[in-house]
Amino acid sequence: xxxxxxxxxxxxxxxxxxxxxxxxxxxxxxxxxxxxxxxxxxxxxxxxxxxxxxxxxxxxxxxxxxxxxxxxxxxxxxxxxxxxxxxxxxxxxxxxxxxxxxxxxxxxxxxxx
Amino acid sequence: xxxxxxxxxxxxxxxxxxxxxxxxxxxxxxxxxxxxxxxxxxxxxxxxxxxxxxxxxxxxxxxxxxxxxxxxxxxxxxxxxxxxxxxxxxxxxxxxxxxxxxxxxxxxxxxxxx
Numbered sequence: 001x002x003x004x005x006x007x008x009x010x011x012x013x014x015x016x017x018x019x020x021x022x023x024x025x026x027x028x029x030x031x032x033x034x035x036x037x038x039x040x041x042x043x044x045x046x047x048x049x050x051x052x053x054x055x056x057x058x059x060x061x062x063x064x065x066x067x068x069x070x071x072x073x074x075x076x077x078x079x080x081x082x083x084x085x086x087x088x089x090x091x092x093x094x095x096x097x098x099x100x101x102x103x104x105x106x107x108x109x110x111x112x113x
Numbered sequence: 114x115x116x117x118x119x120x121x122x123x124x125x126x127x128x129x130x131x132x133x134x135x136x137x138x139x140x141x142x143x144x145x146x147x148x149x150x151x152x153x154x155x156x157x158x159x160x161x162x163x164x165x166x167x168x169x170x171x172x173x174x175x176x177x178x179x180x181x182x183x184x185x186x187x188x189x190x191x192x193x194x195x196x197x198x199x200x201x202x203x204x205x206x207x208x209x210x211x212x213x214x215x216x217x218x219x220x221x222x223x224x225x226x227x
Contacts, residue, residue, distance in 0.1 A: 004156070006172075033214075033215065035217070040219060041219055042119075042202060042217045042220045043202065043214070043217040044217075045215075048214060051210070058215075090156060090157070092157075098144075098145045098164065099162060099164045100206075101147075101162070102149075102157075103158075104149075104158065106154075106155060
């Protein structure tokens with residue numbers, strides 16, 4: 001079975017902290033994605049990566065950065081956490097190709113206080 | 114730009130009722146279209162997909178047909194069960210540039226009552 005594993009299910013961080021969310025996939029997928037999920041807004045793409053060290057901004061990259069040093073791992077970094085970044089964060093991965101299915105992790109519920 | 118619009122929820126149905134969840138899209142060219150489902154406490158999983166006009170995707174009794182003329186991909190099921198209660202997301206992957214991006218709608222919550 002394909003597995004996309006996010007390092008934490010729940011996180012509580014303080015305003016101003018630097019926060020790292022980690023995601024690992026075991027299927028040798030080229031593409032990896034970070035989304036945030038908010039009620040009424042669906043999934044919004046923060047960043048995605050199509051190869052090691054390659055990244056592209058999504059629709060809401062402000063306040064976030066990413067790192068992909070190895071093919072299987074994609075990290076989302078909140079440089080200085082703020083309360084409006086309290087959300088559910090979902091990582092996904094897929095092969096390259098227009099019909100390729102994306103596989104999702106279980107999500108990290110981040111609360112910034 | 115590329116976007117997906119779904120009908121607002123929640124949708125509440127009785128068991129064995131007919132389900133339709135509307136999805137329309139805006140995209141350059143001919144995108145691939147997907148329905149994903151998110152059960153409570155879980156991540157999203159693919160329900161079905163279609164990659165060209167008039168294709169019908171189907172899985173677990175759910176169906177959706179890629180309609181280019183109406184830019185729609187409505188999800189249907191003839192007889193829903195309580196276990197179908199979940200959030201359903203329509204998504205597209207644009208072909209123009211084919212960067213691999215997946216663009217999602219806002220999700221529709223389905224509640225099925227016994």
